[in-house]
Amino acid sequence: MRAAVVTEFGGPEAVRIVDAPVPEPAARQVRIKVEAATLNPVDAGVRSGGFGGAGTQLGLGWDVAGTVDAVGVASAWQPGERVVALQYGVAKALGTHAEYVVVDTDAVAKVPASVDVVHAATLPLNALTAAQALDLLDLRPGQSLLVTGAAGAVGGFAVQLAAHAGVEVTGLAREDDEELVRSLGASAFVTDGTEGGFDAVLDAAVLGERALARARDGGAYAGVIPQAEPPSVRGVRVAAVEVAADGARLAELARLVDDGVLTLRVAETVPLEDAQKAHARLAEGGVRGRVVLVP
Structure with missing residues (x-):
């Protein structure tokens, strides 16, 4: 699969698209086929070295919206369910800016019914x-x-x-x-x-x-x-606050989206292979809404 990573710190040009093995879910985990993944300032911080990790591959992306396509033992989810999730961590080899991602089952919630998957991806983090x-x-x-x-x-x-x-x-x-x-x-x-x-x-x-x-x-x-x-x-x-993955709370927030309480804002969508361009757009500042990567 394709994934956006950094192996050397720097500006948007430091982002690389690499081939990586499709991850397998362990017990109480699910694998999500990524349909949309938001770019956030924390990703720019990882890319520029703000959280350390020099000399290693660091995956980018925390937010994901997509479809469950595999589950581990004791997962509460089934293949085919449309979901959103938060994959926490600044020092992970692969993030949500990829074609597939594995997350803990209790980090997952159903996609809000009232919005498309791109907007849904802006919710978790x-x-x-x-x-x-x-x-x-x-x-x-x-x-x-x-x-x-x-x-x-x-x-x-x-x-x-x-x-x-x-x-x-x-x-x-x-x-x-x-x-x-x-x-x-x-x-x-x-x-x-x-x-x-x-x-x-x-x-x-x-x-x-x-x-x-x-x-x-x-x-x-x-x-x-x-x-x-x-x-x-x-x-x-x-x-x-140190944000924590919380599927139950995320489900409450998704319901508030459907109730019209929360507004999901997308500035633009960018193909995953153009992740450098997405980082450059974020670096320009003044973005209202989120830039969302689409594999």
Whole structure:
């Protein structure tokens, strides 16, 4: 099968398409024939060496949507089922940017019925990150939340999930993103982040201390890069999410897609063999929605 990998760190040109054996599922695993796989900033981080692993082959891709085509012993899934999944890991030989991928059975959920497979592929990593970051903040209906990077993939999901839960959401993004952010459910919009006093901040833009400063005394802050959160000040509870594969939670998020609560945004699709071009597009910045690779 074909797979996108890096063996040397660098820019988009470091991405290679290689031939690799089709992986076999072990007990409590499934193999998915990939129909769509999202390109995320974490893939650029792996490609550039941000997570280490020099001298080894590193597979790219965390998100997948496709069809189960083989199962191991004690799997809860059957061949032919359409699914989405998160394959966690920055140091794996093969990722989801491939023609087939093996994942744990409890990382899998059914594809949302209301969207096509390309849009479905944008759900797992970013929606799970947003949901699990909101778990860390533990907000109640009526409390206030600032979401930085509110027009991005994680930030957009966070706005929608928090607003759906009755939280008063303020979105921080660029001025020309105001209409989008408000359409996602933000009741207020800011561009400079100078307003403060929020019960919590979800820092999807990775502003660090600048975002933390917007939380009220004794409030809460959640970052999206593990071990990269700023130190606590003024009694603000500080944490960072390390996303975990969770098929049950992913199924809940898929239902919210079907209920119209979550919006899946695709910027463009790119053939797997043109993965370098997809990385170059991501590196340009300003992408609204995700670039999705199609084998």
